[in-house]
Amino acid sequence: MIEVQHLTKRYGRVTAVDDVSFRVERGEILGFLGPNGAGKTTTMRILTGYMPATEGKAIVAGFDVFDQPIEAKRRTGYLPETPPLYPDMSVGEYLAFVAKIKGVPPAERSQRIKDVMARTRVADMADRQCSKLSKGYRQRVGLAQAIIHNPDVLILDEPTAGLDPKQIIETRQLIKELAGDHTIILSTHILTEVSQTCQRVVIINKGHVVAIDTPDNLTAQLGGAKTLYVQVEASGADAAAALGKISGVTRVIESDRSGTAIGYEVETQSGRDVRRDLARTVVTSGWGLLELRPTRISLEEIFLSLTTEDTAPPQASTTATTAAAGDIAHE
Numbered sequence: 127m128i129e130v131q132h133l134t135k136r137y138g139r140v141t142a143v144d145d146v147s148f149r150v151e152r153g154e155i156l157g158f159l160g161p162n163g164a165g166k167t168t169t170m171r172i173l174t175g176y177m178p179a180t181e182g183k184a185i186v187a188g189f190d191v192f193d194q195p196i197e198a199k200r201r202t203g204y205l206p207e208t209p210p211l212y213p214d215m216s217v218g219e220y221l222a223f224v225a226k227i228k229g230v231p232p233a234e235r236s237q238r239i240k241d242v243m244a245r246t247r248v249a250d251m252a253d254r255q256c257s258k259l260s261k262g263y264r265q266r267v268g269l270a271q272a273i274i275h276n277p278d279v280l281i282l283d284e285p286t287a288g289l290d291p292k293q294i295i296e297t298r299q300l301i302k303e304l305a306g307d308h309t310i311i312l313s314t315h316i317l318t319e320v321s322q323t324c325q326r327v328v329i330i331n332k333g334h335v336v337a338i339d340t341p342d343n344l345t346a347q348l349g350g351a352k353t354l355y356v357q358v359e360a361s362g363a364d365a366a367a368a369l370g371k372i373s374g375v376t377r378v379i380e381s382d383r384s385g386t387a388i389g390y391e392v393e394t395q396s397g398r399d400v401r402r403d404l405a406r407t408v409v410t411s412g413w414g415l416l417e418l419r420p421t422r423i424s425l426e427e428i429f430l431s432l433t434t435e436d437t438a439p440p441q442a443s444t445t446a447t448t449a450a451a452g453d454i455a456h457e
């Protein structure tokens with residue numbers, strides 16, 4: 127549904143986007159994640175036809191955004207970083223205006239406006255002047271104008287920026303509801319947002335794609351799920367020695383102690399699930415099992431390791447190579 131091939135954008139001597147390639151399948155939500163200045167907005171502006179690329183190609187809903195811009199734009203809804211509202215119009219007037227310029231047939235307009243106002247929960251603000259809206263409502267009206275012509279593709283530049291926690295949850299829910307019918311790219315710095323909303327993530331840094339994968343695979347790939355954390359109450363017995371004897375356990379390290387409870391990091395051979403044996407050992411020894419869970423590196427850690435120079439783990443470059451080759455796994 128969206129195909130980006132070797133996209134590069136230079137502003138004079140600044141290369142904002144450098145050979146970026148990825149695909150988004152129909153009905154999918156792709157998270158575009160990166161720190162400030164990574165090139166997210168630049169990529170989105172190119173995809174929506176607001177700005178030409180220096181090199182490369184982008185196809186949206188089957189149309190080349192450079193060669194067939196009108197066709198591509200007709201099928202795209204765009205929420206820019208700053209929603210493009212007209213300050214003197216009321217919300218209702220503004221949405222009617224957008225519906226008209228986006229080619230919603232006159233007979234369908236009023237129903238369509240009603241529908242999007244209900245979906246984005248702005249109906250109670252229909253008569254409010256756009257200039258008098260709060261930040262969160264401006265964002266919602268921005269989302270309403272993006273979906274008014276029922277486009278195949280939605281490009282949302284930080285859709286939850288500036289919203290309160292309740293609005294964030296509502297907006298994420300709305301985005302999830304819109305997927306399926308629509309193909310969505312959303313940009314964000316918020317890591318929990320991608321794991322909660324997106325099926326796949328593109329991590330971009332300084333104009334380069336550094337990883338493309340599902341949130342779960344990113345977490346697992348970069349070293350996760352090989353260590354367990356177990357907390358026991360062993361009343362003076364040498365629990366570490368006992369746990370170390372379990373088949374598949376390679377190392378046991380005491381990590382914390384509070385009162386009679388001792389926490390251990392248990393390293394295991396790759397591919398071995400020792401949780402049952404571990405629990406059995408603790409219980410048959412007559413100890414208390416207070417906690418047992420896999421320790422996985424968080425998306426925060428992956429993000430930092432991929433976007434911080436010189437500290438990227440070797441696995442990160444493997445991911446980057448896969449991404450750069452344009453072969454997107456897990457399709």
Ligand SMILES: Nc1ncnc2c1ncn2[C@@H]1O[C@H](COP(=O)(O)OP(=O)(O)OP(=O)(O)O)[C@@H](O)[C@H]1O
Binds near residue numbers: 160161162164166
């Ligand atoms: N019009 C412009 N002229 C020159 N440089 C620009 C222009 N627009 C963006 N840039 C530069 O391009 C790079 C990418 O900017 P972009 O706005 O795409 O980043 P972003 O990932 O959206 O960041 P943020 O998270 O802050 O929104 C930055 O280095 C920025 O300074």
Ligand SMILES: [Mg+2]
Binds near residue numbers: 166167168207283
């Ligand atoms: Mg931006």
